[in-house]
Amino acid sequence: MNNKNFDTCASFHINNGAFYGRLIRLNNVINEIIAKHNYPQTVNGIIAECTALAALLASTIKYDGLFTLQTKSDGPVGMVVVDVSSEGKIRACAEYDEDRINAAKALRKTQNEHEETPHFLGHGYLAFTVDQGGPDKLYQGIVDIQGKTLSECAMRYFKQSEQIDTFIKLFLHEPQTPEGQWFSAGILLQKLPFAGGKINKTTDINEDWNEAVVFMDSLQADEVFNAELTGQELLHRLYHAHKLEVEQTKDYSFACRCNREKLQAVLSSISPEELDSLIENGRITAECHFCGEKYSFEKGELIKQ
Numbered sequence: 001m002n003n004k005n006f007d008t009c010a011s012f013h014i015n016n017g018a019f020y021g022r023l024i025r026l027n028n029v030i031n032e033i034i035a036k037h038n039y040p041q042t043v044n045g046i047i048a049e050c051t052a053l054a055a056l057l058a059s060t061i062k063y064d065g066l067f068t069l070q071t072k073s074d075g076p077v078g079m080v081v082v083d084v085s086s087e088g089k090i091r092a093c094a095e096y097d098e099d100r101i102n103a104a105k106a107l108r109k110t111q112n113e114h115e116e117t118p119h120f121l122g123h124g125y126l127a128f129t130v131d132q133g134g135p136d137k138l139y140q141g142i143v144d145i146q147g148k149t150l151s152e153c154a155m156r157y158f159k160q161s162e163q164i165d166t167f168i169k170l171f172l173h174e175p176q177t178p179e180g181q182w183f184s185a186g187i188l189l190q191k192l193p194f195a196g197g198k199i200n201k202t203t204d205i206n207e208d209w210n211e212a213v214v215f216m217d218s219l220q221a222d223e224v225f226n227a228e229l230t231g232q233e234l235l236h237r238l239y240h241a242h243k244l245e246v247e248q249t250k251d252y253s254f255a256c257r258c259n260r261e262k263l264q265a266v267l268s269s270i271s272p273e274e275l276d277s278l279i280e281n282g283r284i285t286a287e288c289h290f291c292g293e294k295y296s297f298e299k300g301e302l303i304k305q
């Protein structure tokens with residue numbers, strides 16, 4: 001299945017351009033990423049949600065290179081990495097401890113609470129970096145993992161570090177059968193920094209902002225994942241009375257940036273003694289964490305001349 005309404009980002013403005021937003025709905029990208037790994041369902045869900053958030057945040061930044069969302073924490077899922085290139089190529093991977101995931105799930109069940117991503121991440125941080133190739137062009141944002149949901153955690157970042165009014169809602173659909181598909185989505189609304197005071201004669205900007213947030217929060221998963229609706233139609237349902245302008249869309253696909261030369265350079269920095277410990281059947285094999293591609297070298301190829 002290839003639905004043109006998914007794996008896209010719609011950019012929009014409302015209220016005469018005072019607020020801007022993004023709507024991202026993912027399907028094939030998520031399923032391809034998940035198929036590259038053999039992760040437990042819980043981790044697949046976390047990857048799908050983190051990918052929607054990464055694409056959402058990347059879409060608000062102008063960059064030419066690589067945007068990375070990374071979590072590092074002490075919970076059962078100790079690390080998640082999602083890369084989003086400026087061309088919309090996405091890849092993701094995670095590190096986890098399956099026994100601890102099962103223990104955390106059992107604990108949650110007895111407390112009858114919803115299993116949200118931060119529960120499995122534990123204490124730690126969420127970082128965003130933008131790498132544009134040059135040495136001084138690395139942008140980094142960082143926030144503690146706090147809050148019940150991943151979107152709450154991301155909103156704290158904007159409140160604390162960027163001081164931009166931001167509302168984010170994330171959606172996840174887990175397949176109910178082995179053949180079923182994953183979907184994830186995110187919607188974001190930001191108040192433009194220069195939008196202040198009255199934007200029309202009758203209401204002030206804070207009232208308008210609060211109303212726009214209430215409307216966005218009313219969006220439900222069954223609408224977001226309705227394959228019949230285009231992003232434009234979804235936004236029209238929400239904001240047809242708010243001078244909606246949908247500006248542009250962007251497409252996403254899965255792609256890994258690994259290659260033999262890069263890996264060879266990394267392995268060549270290891271000492272010859274350590275290389276010896278990695279040799280199996282006369283060769284050193286390494287597997288890409290993102291796509292599972294296996295690369296095999298002879299020791300001679302990895303010794304610096």
Ligand SMILES: [Zn+2]
Binds near residue numbers: 257289290292293
């Ligand atoms: Zn790879």
